[in-house]
Amino acid sequence: MKSCQCYLFRPPSIMSISSWVCLLPLIFYTCLAVGAKPASPQNVNVLSLNTNYTLTWDWDYNSSDALPVSFTTEYIPRFKLSSKRVVVWNMACEESPRRSCDLTPLDLHYLSIFILRVRANVNGSHSDWVQKKFCPDTDAAVGPPSKVDLGPAGGHLDVFISDPLTSANISMREELQELYYHILYWEKSEDTQDLRSRSLNSSVNMVTLPNLKSWTWYCVSIQTRYDFYNKFSSFTNPICMQTQGTLPWWQIVLYFLASLLVFFVLMLLILCGSFWCYRIVKLTLYPPIHLPKHFQEYLQDSPSSDVPRLLTPDSESELLCEVTVCPEPLVLEVHQPPPEDLEEPHPDLEPDIRHSRQDSGGSNDSGIYSTGGSSGLRPCPSLSHEGGRTSCQDIYDPQQVKMKDMTPGIRSQLIIDEGVLDMSV
Template structure:
């Protein structure tokens, strides 16, 4: 009985070990970095088991592998179905080295660990400047560069003090003639530029020790200034004068139209023609009516008498009158006859 139980346990252990050995490990392990942001990514085959597969990610300081004791690995992502794990929260020392490992889990079986070494100083990519500001100072341009920042909003120069910036600037639409300037300062003046000309500027971060280069920032275009020429002064003066004159005329015309509208609406009874003003007003420019005197009434008016309507009595019969009219208009016959 005891021998049979041991045999079955041995068979189960062998089957379990065989299942774990056949489970593929993650492939194409890589760390995507930017300043102090780190994300571990990997690939795993597209099989039926990939639907239920989960992954576990751990890390360890590299120097602890030399210890005689079994090292204690730190778990970051456990039983996650994603093909990536964010290591930013681990707060890796920028000048340290770490061992990263990940394995697949399917139905209680585990694959072998896939291991990758990661050192932030040589491996982490540096980002472009976090912000750029530009100001035109005459024909010169002042450029203010903000350092790339870490996850704690500190300057990346705290970890890379020898980092510098490469500035490309060119006259608008002439990118092939771009000029370059390297500087470690955060405030730079671009001199000897043309006045009243558009220039575009783009900046990247550089670290020569590990040959790090960030992407260039999006080009920012700004126009330089300078002493205006005589024709610009004359043109601006004439333009301002014309605009002021047009505005004043429009304002006066608007007031005039409003006044005319109000006058026509509120004082319509006082509007007299020239003929009426000659007789009814003191003068042509006056709206005060002049009352008529008794002497002028005879000159302006005639006496009118109303006669009563006269009625003429007609004693003739209307029928006889009609017959007489027919005889009077009778058409004559042949000659000699009436």
């Protein structure tokens, strides 16, 4: 038992004491670092223009001994702080390394009051919150007009002003109904010490500057103002324009002559272009074709002249004639057959072209044939009796009969002649 007590209370060795002495400062520094809070942000401020809001602050980086630092920003409407319910802050920027936080996307109401707070985060430790009250209606600055234009109005100048815009590209008159503009204008001059500016206020977006000189350059700069909270913006960049007036007579004459010259040149160009296009189209669609020389010699008055030859009455009678084409008349040949007692027909008569017909009496025959040329009918001039037979001694020359008008509808016609009883055509 004593041995145990001696062992428990044995004095430490020299090596163990030196180790504890070296570890004490490290342990003390670690405990101090864990228990200490980082420094809080300083100079917390809100930069605002129209409805664009940005919370900014400063922070001493030497206090963190080069450790990484981040910042957290929260906001809440002020009326909720007095509520008996649990206060819930809205997050704006969480663990951001920047020393600013954009509040524009939060769409804060322009007439409300908000409480903003920010703190630093170092190695898992948080600093104290730093709060800032912010009311856009009273704290937000108003911006200059978004656009300014000038227009001549005779001897005056018209000024066209566009309202400053919100972050949603809406006119600031939606938030500030009593917004107006302070217009500053002066005569442009190279001598800056002799500038005499004049001003006027207007709540409308179009203003006519009075009492200006003709044909003189003037410059204009405009400022936005809101008197309820004594807000005013910076002036816009100066823009300049020359006024107009009555033109002198020599300028009118000069402009008139210049316009006539321009008109004449334009018409000349148009005519030349039209003629050139006409020539190209004509040569393309209707290329030149020359007549043969013997045609040209006949049509011209003389070989070396371009005058066309004129037709005289004699030449007309030679050149012009009337041609009538008539059909060839049909010639009908009628032959008188020989008597019945003739045994042998005349050898010149062709039996294949003779046609015979026996009527109801059966005593007489007739023969008809047609030729392409002339035809005739001629009786036998003399008869000779040989052995009780009668023969035609001579060759008959048939008599020609011309038919001028023959109707296709008529199928037969009766021709009565000497030696012919009837005939069918």
